[in-house]
Amino acid sequence: MDDLALSLTGVSKTYGNFRAVNNLSFAVKRGTICGFLGPNGAGKTSTVRMILGLSEPTSGEIRVLGGASDKVLDRIGFMPEERGLYRKMTPIDVIVFLAGLKGVPAGVARRRGAEMLEAQGLGPFMNKQIRSLSKGMSQKVQLISCLVHEPELVILDEPFSGLDPVNQQGLEEVIRELARRGATVLFSTHVMQHAERLCEKVVLLAKGQKVFEGTLKEARSAAPRHLDLEGDLAESDLRTLPGIVSVIDLGEAEEGAHLWRCGLEKGRAPNEALKAAFLKGLDVRRFEAREPTLHDAFIVLTGGDARQADATPSEPMRPEHA
Amino acid sequence: MRNTFLIARREYLAFVRTVGFWLSLVTLPLLITGIILVPLLLRQTSPVQTLSVAVLDLTGEGLEGDLRSIIRAKAPPPKAEPQTDGMRKIAASIARPDIVRLVDLPTGLTPAMPRAEAEARIPALLDKTSVGASNILVAYTEAGVLHFDIWSIKSQKNSLAGSIGEELQDLNYYRRARAHGVDAKLAEDLRKAAVVNSLTHREVPSKGAGGGLGNFMGDQGPGVVGFLIGFGTWMTIFSSSMILLGGVIEEKSSKVLEVLLASTSTESLLIGKVLGVAGVLLTVGMIWSGLSLILGSYGLSLAPPGVAAGIKAAFSGLFSPLHLVLLAVYFVCGYLMYGVSFAAIGAFCETQKDAQAIMGPVMMVLMIPMLCMQAALSAPNSPIIQYLSYVPIFTPFLMPLRLLNPLPWWEIVLTLGGMLLVGGFMIMVGRKAFRQGALTGGKLTWGTLFRIATEKPSA
Numbered sequence: 001m002d003d004l005a006l007s008l009t010g011v012s013k014t015y016g017n018f019r020a021v022n023n024l025s026f027a028v029k030r031g032t033i034c035g036f037l038g039p040n041g042a043g044k045t046s047t048v049r050m051i052l053g054l055s056e057p058t059s060g061e062i063r064v065l066g067g068a069s070d071k072v073l074d075r076i077g078f079m080p081e082e083r084g085l086y087r088k089m090t091p092i093d094v095i096v097f098l099a100g101l102k103g104v105p106a107g108v109a110r111r112r113g114a115e116m117l118e119a120q121g122l123g124p125f126m127n128k129q130i131r132s133l134s135k136g137m138s139q140k141v142q143l144i145s146c147l148v149h150e151p152e153l154v155i156l157d158e159p160f161s162g163l164d165p166v167n168q169q170g171l172e173e174v175i176r177e178l179a180r181r182g183a184t185v186l187f188s189t190h191v192m193q194h195a196e197r198l199c200e201k202v203v204l205l206a207k208g209q210k211v212f213e214g215t216l217k218e219a220r221s222a223a224p225r226h227l228d229l230e231g232d233l234a235e236s237d238l239r240t241l242p243g244i245v246s247v248i249d250l251g252e253a254e255e256g257a258h259l260w261r262c263g264l265e266k267g268r269a270p271n272e273a274l275k276a277a278f279l280k281g282l283d284v285r286r287f288e289a290r291e292p293t294l295h296d297a298f299i300v301l302t303g304g305d306a307r308q309a310d311a312t313p314s315e316p317m318r319p320e321h322a
Numbered sequence: 323m324r325n326t327f328l329i330a331r332r333e334y335l336a337f338v339r340t341v342g343f344w345l346s347l348v349t350l351p352l353l354i355t356g357i358i359l360v361p362l363l364l365r366q367t368s369p370v371q372t373l374s375v376a377v378l379d380l381t382g383e384g385l386e387g388d389l390r391s392i393i394r395a396k397a398p399p400p401k402a403e404p405q406t407d408g409m410r411k412i413a414a415s416i417a418r419p420d421i422v423r424l425v426d427l428p429t430g431l432t433p434a435m436p437r438a439e440a441e442a443r444i445p446a447l448l449d450k451t452s453v454g455a456s457n458i459l460v461a462y463t464e465a466g467v468l469h470f471d472i473w474s475i476k477s478q479k480n481s482l483a484g485s486i487g488e489e490l491q492d493l494n495y496y497r498r499a500r501a502h503g504v505d506a507k508l509a510e511d512l513r514k515a516a517v518v519n520s521l522t523h524r525e526v527p528s529k530g531a532g533g534g535l536g537n538f539m540g541d542q543g544p545g546v547v548g549f550l551i552g553f554g555t556w557m558t559i560f561s562s563s564m565i566l567l568g569g570v571i572e573e574k575s576s577k578v579l580e581v582l583l584a585s586t587s588t589e590s591l592l593i594g595k596v597l598g599v600a601g602v603l604l605t606v607g608m609i610w611s612g613l614s615l616i617l618g619s620y621g622l623s624l625a626p627p628g629v630a631a632g633i634k635a636a637f638s639g640l641f642s643p644l645h646l647v648l649l650a651v652y653f654v655c656g657y658l659m660y661g662v663s664f665a666a667i668g669a670f671c672e673t674q675k676d677a678q679a680i681m682g683p684v685m686m687v688l689m690i691p692m693l694c695m696q697a698a699l700s701a702p703n704s705p706i707i708q709y710l711s712y713v714p715i716f717t718p719f720l721m722p723l724r725l726l727n728p729l730p731w732w733e734i735v736l737t738l739g740g741m742l743l744v745g746g747f748m749i750m751v752g753r754k755a756f757r758q759g760a761l762t763g764g765k766l767t768w769g770t771l772f773r774i775a776t777e778k779p780s781a
Contacts, residue, residue, distance in 0.1 A: 052584045054761055070587065078584040084577025088336070100328045101585040145581075 004063070005030045005153050005184035006051065011060030013046050013208075020046040022208040024060070028186060028201065030152075033179045035195035036188040038205035039302055044188040045081060047205070048157050051186075052078055065152055074103045077151035081158040081188075083142045087131040091117060091141040094130065095148050102149035109148055116144045120170075136167055143174065154178055156187035160194055172198055192295040202294070206302040216294060223292035223300045227262045227270040229277070230286040235260070241276050243268035257285055325586040326594040333569065333598025338605065347606060351613065372421045373482050376455035378440060379433050380462040385493065386433065389461060392489040393424045422485055425455045437462050444473045457482045468494050549699045551649065551722040556692060559656050559718065562599050563664035569595065570668030570756075571677055579669065579760040588757045596661045641726075649722055651738065656718025659745040662752035669759030691719035698723045712737060714744035 007027040013020045021043040028034045038044050049055045050062055053069035065072045085094050092113050099109035117126050120140045125133055130141065139162060147154065156175075160168050175185050175198055189195055195202055195216075202219050204212035212219055224245065229238065230253045238247045238260055246263035253259045264270060270289040277284050337343050375393050379386035428447045431440055437460075444458055456478050460471040470490050472482050492513070499509035573579045582591055622630040667684070671677040691710065698707045698720070711720035717737045724733075754774045 049761065054580070054583055073585060076584075078581070080577065080580045080584070082577040082580070084573075084579070084581050086336075086573075086578055087576055097328065097332055098581065098585060101325050101582070103324070142581075 003029055005032070005065060006186065007063045008047070008051070009061045011047070011050060011057045011062060013043070013050060013055070014058045020208050021050070021057075024205070024208070024210050026203045026210060026213045028184055030184050031179060031182050032200050033175060033185045033187075033198050035199035035202040036186055036205070037190075037192070037195055037202055037298060038188070039190075041207075042205040042302075043208040044205055045157060046208075048078075048155055048186075048188065051155065052076065072153075074149065075152045077146040077149065077154040079142055079146040079154075079156045079159055081161070083139055083162075085130050085138060085142060085145070088129055090127045090129060091122060091133070091144075092126045094141065095145050098145040099148045102151075104149045112148050113144060116148060117141075120144065135162060136164060139163060140167070143171070147174075147178070150183075152183055154183055154185045154187075156185065158189060159187055160189060160191055168194070192293065192298055196294040204298065204301050211301045212297075219294055219297045219301075220292045221297075223296035224266055225264045225268075225270060225292055226290040227264060227273055228259065228288040228290055229262060229284055230259045231257050232283040232285075233258060233260060237280070237282055238262055238277075241273040241280075243270075243273050253286075261290075323590075325590040326597065329582075329586070329591055329594025330597035330601060333595050334601040334605075336569070337565070337599075337602045343602075347609060351610060371478065371481065372423055373457055373478055373485065374423050374425045374455050375457045375459055375482060376425050376427045376431075378427060378431050378458055378460045380435070380437050380440065380460060381468065382433075383463070383497070385461050385468075385497070388493055389459060390424055392486055392493065393422055393459075395489070422482070428455055428458075431458070441471075448473060448475050459486075468497060546699070548723040548726045549695055552691075552695050552698070552719050555653055555656065555722055556688075556695070556719045558603060559653070559660050560688065562603050562657065563660045565599050565602070566595060566661050567664040567668040567671075567677060567681075568674075569599070570665050570760075571671045571674060574669055574760060575672050583757065583760055588753055592662060592665060592753055592756055595665060596658065599661065600657065645725060648725055648734065648738075652718045652721050652725075652741070655741050655745045659715070659718070659741070659748050662749045662756070666752040666755035666759060669756045671759075687715070691716045694720060695723060708733075712740060714740040717741045 004027050009025050011024045012022055024043070024047060036044055036047070046055070050057045051064060051069060053073070062069065065075055069076070086097075089097070092110060095113035095117075096106050096109045099113065100106060104112075114123075114126060117123055122133075122137060122140060125137060130138055133141065143159070146156075154175075159171060159175075163171060172194065175187070178185050187198075199216060201215055202212065203210060204219070212222065227244075228250070235247050235249070238244060241262070243265045244262045245265050248261040248263075250259040250261050262273065264273065274284075274287055274289075377386055377389045377393065379389065430443050430447060440460065444460070448455070448458065456475045458473040459482070460473065462469055462471070474480075474482060495513060496506070496509055499512075500506070504512075570579070573582070622634070667680050668677065671680065694707055694710055694716075698704065707720060707723065710716050711724055712733075714737075717740065721734075721737050751771065751774055755771065758770070758774055
């Protein structure tokens with residue numbers, strides 16, 4: 001059996017003169033949680049749609065669960081960025097209907113759906129019309145609809161948008177559980193913390209091109225480490241320390257002290273700068289070597305586009321023909 | 323196949339489970355029955371108009387006696403013969419003539435008075451209800467020519483003229499004959515000779531049996547039934563296409579379409595939706611046909627045996643199995659052609675308002691066969707109807723009109739071929755447009771349609 005749940009090779013997508021995705025290649029192993037990250041307009045939704053067979057790539061090849069996506073639709077679970085359910089149907093009927101489209105017999109889907117609704121605290125709302133549910137409840141129903149057929153590959157487009165912190169945490173747990181039972185999860189998000197907590201692998205997209213593919217550790221290593229220094233320190237003194245490339249004023253600290261964040265040159269350890277500071281007799285009262293976060297890596301890797309990250313929750317739909 | 327069935331079932335149940343569906347199922351036949359029956363009932367229950375007529379003879383020729391005789395002759399017989407024939411009874415109740423009643427000349431009018439004075443007094447007299455006359459027939463001569471003026475209250479305007487017009491012409495004729503010294507007998511013979519037309523209107527034997535209605539069905543039946551089928555086809559295809567359009571708009575606006583397209587093929591989704599609505603139509607059709615059959619059978623059981631037999635014979639002769647097959651083919655092709663197109667339009671619309679903007683021109687085109695159908699009732703094979711029926715988008719509506727009359731086989735082949743060709747193209751473009759519209763927020767333009775139509779098929 002193919003070890004890869006998903007592979008894209010040289011995939012491009014153009015709409016008229018606009019190139020939404022440019023020569024994109026990446027692969028996701030089975031049983032992996034992979035974050036698909038990128039600022040607005042990076043081409044995430046276009047890529048997801050090509051993976052699902054909703055639109056054809058202009059060039060390149062996509063293999064999903066070892067074949068073409070239209071042949072394995074029953075084994076894929078998909079939750080779109082813009083949630084959609086039949087408002088006049090009940091949650092259980094919607095779940096049974098959508099599971100039916102994935103080949104699950106009605107009885108099995110009804111049993112599984114009821115269990116999942118109960119587990120999500122939606123048991124009492126099982127037979128109420130969806131239009132009477134809150135947005136958060138509807139999103140849970142949507143998620144259950146996407147998972148009830150026990151898919152091997154789950155694609156979640158911005159799954160955390162619109163959820164409160166408690167439900168976000170619940171969704172993270174659901175994603176981990178999916179991975180535990182062997183499913184592959186590909187999810188797009190703007191919120192780096194979710195990706196940081198969940199992903200073993202990330203693919204970073206900017207302006208339709210892949211700018212990074214690898215593990216979280218590898219992603220973080222793309223960003224410089226930081227050294228936070230607290231004390232009665234002057235910016236000019238800090239800039240003379242070895243390996244320091246940037247100094248940011250983080251504001252007043254306790255007892256007249258000041259907090260500074262010093263960016264380290266790539267590959268330089270903080271010890272060197274710290275040692276030099278002590279040797280110079282600088283008033284360092286507290287120090288902390290800070291590992292780069294995925295957010296830092298995201299900003300470095302996406303350059304100017306990264307400013308959009310976290311600022312806007314969703315990627316707009318783009319017409320097929322611009 | 324499985325997904326097509328599931329989508330069709332969901333679509334079907336989404337309509338059939340609503341209260342509105344059952345309400346419309348019951349109210350529409352009631353409405354149609356009401357539209358037919360209410361005018362009949364109103365006519366039957368409204369009082370018969372009585373025309374009270376006073377005669378003012380200003381000619382000085384002693385015509386009053388003749389005029390009074392003419393009006394008396396229009397008065398109803400003392401006791402009308404009861405109608406035993408059911409159909410005649412209905413016809414008699416629908417066509418009830420006005421009652422003409424002769425009354426005395428109102429006070430203030432005399433045959434000896436000048437016409438100007440009479441004309442000055444009459445309006446005031448007719449305004450008074452106590453006078454008892456709603457019409458005053460004034461006879462006078464001017465330069466030797468006999469004239470009649472009928473003064474009426476507003477509500478009876480033209481009623482009397484329609485009722486005694488011919489008799490007044492007769493009166494004038496005999497008066498002129500007398501004035502020219504023609505013998506009364508000779509004048510009457512000449513009149514009869516002129517009236518009895520030497521042109522004999524010969525008809526081919528009627529196809530129907532069983533008397534008047536049977537003959538009517540035999541002669542006019544193909545036209546009327548063709549019109550009803552054409553009109554029914556138009557209504558059914560249009561209303562079902564609108565159901566599809568509305569359903570797709572709802573799915574598009576609630577963002578379900580993308581989820582569905584990620585779960586099944588465009589073909590399954592589109593065919594499922596079309597079949598689901600077809601199922602709704604079938605349910606409605608079966609229920610209405612069943613009701614029509616029950617009510618029709620009951621109606622026939624009440625009709626006189628000759629009439630019932632005539633109606634049965636006329637209907638049984640109208641449709642051959644080939645007719646039924648062709649009607650079904652035209653209907654199915656039309657339904658698919660328009661259903662898929664409307665669904666595709668719906669996929670580009672987020673709201674009904676968006677749809678209205680696109681549907682405006684479509685509706686204008688769709689009205690063409692509707693307008694033609696009315697004209698086709700009297701001339702189903704007129705050249706305009708004939709040529710328009712060759713236009714594939716009109717074929718499903720206009721061919722049923724023409725089909726019940728003899729047609730050369732090549733016309734049927736031509737229309738079927740054209741419809742299959744253009745219908746197939748519309749379905750192909752509609753399928754692609756549906757998918758395109760479902761996944762984008764773009765508007766449907768001619769440019770978009772052209773790109774969709776000319777785009778290479780995906781691998």
